[in-house]
Amino acid sequence: MIVIHGAEVYNPARGHAPQPGDLWIEDGRIITPRQDVIPEQVIDARGMIIAPAGVEIHTHVTGYPLSLARRFTLSEGCRKNPLLPSPEEAARLYLQLGYTTVFDAATSPLYAFSSYSDLRQMEGVDRGTFVLAGDHHLLLQALASNDMDYARNIIAWLVSCSGGYALKLVNPGGGLAWKNHRKAPDLDEGIGIGTLTQRDVLKRCVQAVNQLGMPHPVHIHAGQLGQPGNAVNFCNSIRALESQRAHLCHIQFFSYGLDPSGGYRSGAEEVVRTLEEFPQLTCDVGQIMFGDAMTVTADTSALSRLQQGLKKPWISNQVEAEGGNNILPLKYAPKDPSNAVQWATGLELLLLSPDPARMFLTTDHPNGAPFETYPQVIELLMSREARLEALQQVHRAARDRTGLAAIEREYSLGEIFAMTSFGPARSLGLNDRGHLEPGALADIRCYRKQADICGMFASPEWVMKNGRIVYQNGRVDTQGFGEILVARPKWDQDQLPHIKSDLENRISISFDLYALGGTKMENTREVPCTSTGF
């Protein structure tokens, strides 16, 4: 039994204001304070800030695409590249930032074993991965024939056999179009299988996943990523979900207006206004920060467009019956007008969004910036002064073509914790974390109160996982902690021969070896699905 004494406790489940009081912990969980016993250990936390540990909802730290990306950073001392830490290092670095739950955003089922072997190495944090299926041939085929029962089974089977936690859609149909030398389909354009459109795929997949009762709804990467003027299409995509629950990822890359010059301007207001109509949606922002970045995405259409503009080497790997893995190194420059607008748009989205528990901070690591820049972003959110100073350092397009300069809002600490812990945990369906109510996991971060916001968030005083301090004074202890979180939605075993014959017609690998190949995953925890029937 441990008591954390004397701190300012932020419990996002009870609003944004701090509460004084002691926090009691037993067997790795938070309990109601007891009067009748003497605790074994009292942690003196006077002058400290206590909050639930961070929950990362969208990052890229595992799997085959990351191996490809590492090929692009080979040089002496390559291990120190903050963009591409090894999975083991990534887990450490997240712990040092106060995050104890990390979700990798994409696994291609065919390469699922690569992701699993990387996840295994991420000791110290709870982690999981989302399964890519926006271009999965079997799924699209089922959706095209409007056989929703079969589509649900395929989704459930794909997520289970890949060891995933949720379903991810990346510009549905875009990969298929690229393989066939076509431009990526618009929302209401046929994707090349029957009369199926991207709108249909989004709508039906979201419906199917919600019917399966998976803990995290569909994780959506929409169409037209990175194109000036794509905010219109994005808002239409949001409406296409028809008020169903879903998560939209790195929406900064979809929130651009079209400047009369043909370049970027911010479309943040329009996007935020549209999101307000649909309170069941959650988003993460995908903030960019200036400096080196590495594009790691399954969206071949968007990346090939970028690559043709930059004329830089890229690695593009197409996966049979699925999407692709694409890698392109990038650098965001403060004096580049496009990059400056992108940077300001992300901040604008965060600042305009009224509910921090629905719009989360991510950098789409390593696409926008390494996750180690979170403290810097938080500082920009919490201090208008810092924001205006930063605005002076970047191209004036950030002032002229976005509304950032006029925004006066400053996030409070409580809002930051809601944004980085409570919101993502709730969106992920993890009710046991992101707050400090009795029964919650004792995943806690502790900061020493100070004026330097960036410095405070960059170096927590200590971080606790399951009631044990795993990071303190620069030392990380990851041994034996953390589980791989999986969802295993129910699916009809009778459909197996059907799926098997369909799949074997499409791929070059035997069904038995597909995805994890029947490997028993170790050290997993299944988060239950709450299906309410179809």
Next chain:
Amino acid sequence: MRVVLETRQDCTGPISLKGINLPALFHLSQGEIWQLPLNHLSQPFVLGDVFKVDIRDSDGDEVVLRGDTRLLHYCGYGMDSGRVMVEGDAGACAGSGMSGGELVIEGNAGDCLGVAMSGGKISVQGNTGDWCGAALAGESKGMTGGVILTGGNAGSNLGNGMRRGLIAVAGNCKNYAGSCMLAGTILCLGEMGAGAGVGMQRGSLVAGTIQSILPGFSPAGLADTGWLRLYLNWLEENGFTMPASWLEKPPYRFSGDHLAAGKGEILAYEFPQ
């Protein structure tokens, strides 16, 4: 001041001098030098375990390495001033990252001599290994300034990715001299191996004889270029003896590599027809 570091008899195995700025030794006492940490692969040592240290007054500032110097790697790593003298063979990566001063190697030098150097002068009386004046592994930019003079032969990938500066070799060099060169000058009085200048964007390769010309290069006739006279004259002043034939007739010029920027040139006095 003259600091002499002489290896002890019982010294075996490779020793990395990375992390020791040799010119900075002039500001240290004998005891302080003795206590400097050394990297013997990864086991920690101090300098005094491996070297006898002798400090003498002299006219110029000079660090002398002597004894069994064959396995001393990273001699003169990152040096920016002064003079470092290796009385014998040097190991790998000598003079890598140096930005000034002078490094003299009386014997042969190992691989990766002067990798990523940005200034200063390296003179080798014997041969040099592969990747002399080249880029760090995985980087595209090689040496960005300075001079490397070699009395003997050079290995392969001489001046790979070189951006600026001069490498002169009195003997022959192996394959892929000037590969992926960005600019600069490589001069080889003897024979240059195959694949010379592959992927070069700008810059000049000068060879007495060249083994083969890649298809990315096109013949551009005899070239009596003034800059070459300038360089040859400068090299003669720095102790190189030019073959008589070089001064009599102009070299043949090939421009390329057309598969890169194509602004480079190979000047050869003899080449396969």
Next chain:
Amino acid sequence: MHINGVLIDDTFAEAFPMAYSKLIITADTPALARQAAQAAAGMAISIIGCSCESGLGEALDPAETPDARPGQVLWLYSYSAEKLEEQLFFRIGQAILPSATSACFNGLDSPLTCKPGAKLRYFGDGYQSSKLLEGRRFWRIPVADGEFVLDESFGIGDGVGGGNLLLMGTDRMTALKAAEAAVEAILQVPGAVAPFPGGICRSPSKPKGKYANVPASTNDGFCPTLRSRVETRLTPDAHAVYELVIDGDSLACVSAAMAAAIRAACRPGIIQITAGNYGGKWGKYHIYLHQILQENPA
């Protein structure tokens, strides 16, 4: 003071600070190098008319030039560094670049430099390239007999211009012979230049004149034909005057050259040697003839 019976006037020459640079022009043969240098020196007679004064220096052996070819030294003087850069650009581009087999190098180490090569390189139309040797950048401009190589930067020195002597003779031929001997003596002094044709000027000038837009006009006091109309500076038996104008890389150099010139010019038939000044109001340096003769013994 008299030397060989020639009266040396106790006066001073008025000299001015000038910026100068030293060019080393090389070519395949000494004649080609000299020709290129001469072309570049063309009409750089007086700063009054062309903002530049120049003169050829010594011919160089291959061992003395940067590219081991025969060379020729050329000195250029102008009144400011900016003007000099303009003249270098103009003269290298117009005269030296077109000269067969030529190359043009800087011959003066100086902390102050100008970069005519940085502009001249555009003659290469994008095909120019450069070489950097020991911190010195050379531009390679493709031309039809190979490449024109020139230094990017040229050193600029603080020189002295306007050192002058006036030789009065009993007749034209006598005065001229003395002047020619004097020029020969001047050119023996390293760094000294006599910019006028053959080093000799027959039209000494004074600043301004009767007409408003004339910067300089004939120095009437020395014109024999004006003897009765103006206040003459001529002695009754003097019938011809030649002026020697000397630029040099230092005051000492100009003084030495002037002293050598006086000694060489003191021949029979020369009556008086004097120097031009404007009352000491214009020039920074005053070179007293008697003083320099003492300082530079024969």
Next chain:
Amino acid sequence: MAVVLCSDLPQEAVPAALAFCQQHSAFLVTDDEFSGSILSLAMKEAGTLSASLGILRDCINRVICCGGDILQTLPRLEKFVPAVNAGHVRFLEDDNPLAALQNLRLETGASAANMASNLDDQQGLVLFDKNWLQEDLHIAVELLHWLADLNRGQRWYSLYAAPAANSLGICNALLSTAGCPGNMHVSLAGIEYDPRQFRLHQLINNGWVDTCLIAGNPSLMPAALKEDLKKVTTILLSPEPTDLKPALTLPVARAGVDCAGTMQRLDQVPLRLQPLFTTSRVPVEAIFNSLTGRAAV
């Protein structure tokens, strides 16, 4: 000490070997450098397009094989790529691959058109193997540049026909655990990567190592390297006897026969192999783990 990971090992061996190297400050190298350092460095410079075999099987109608031995390396090639069977295959063989590739790049426009006639949906595959790369980075870079040129017209994919069972798996596992594909010095202070200094023959000839621990069957090693190995003490952890004469041999289990293991296919798709028999042999990673554990005590 140097640890050599041979490419018939399953990728599970990698983290164990890495931990062992870290404890002993050892060099870690692989026997197939082409799938590791050389190809990685070349990809960094030129990029590449690749695809899994199912796509190649379905939509490739032209194949270029760089190196004549490719059919020996991949005897079942036509199963994967039917275009080979249909005769739409061209073999590039040359004594001087670099010059041949430069020629190809110079005429890329023409050759791409020849290769893929005029149909828009034509897609090609370039397969290359170790013989063609001939131990050199420049050839690999030139090859990938040529592919990038080809890709400006039609779409051309590429695959490296690795000569051993799991070259690509070892390489990818190293990339994700260590951040670099072999040629590294692993110590508690961190990992130092240098594909030039830390090649096995350099390590031996420069006197950086005195012992080599070879894990797996070193059949892929060039003869010259085997000669070099005679200069140092060798310890072999191999499933079968080899022509090396090591100071010590420990027989180990073979993935897919005595133990489970993950190997990667030509297109880097991971395959889980299950054991056929139950034997007393232990997998390599178990040996590494116990060696690491013992030293810790």
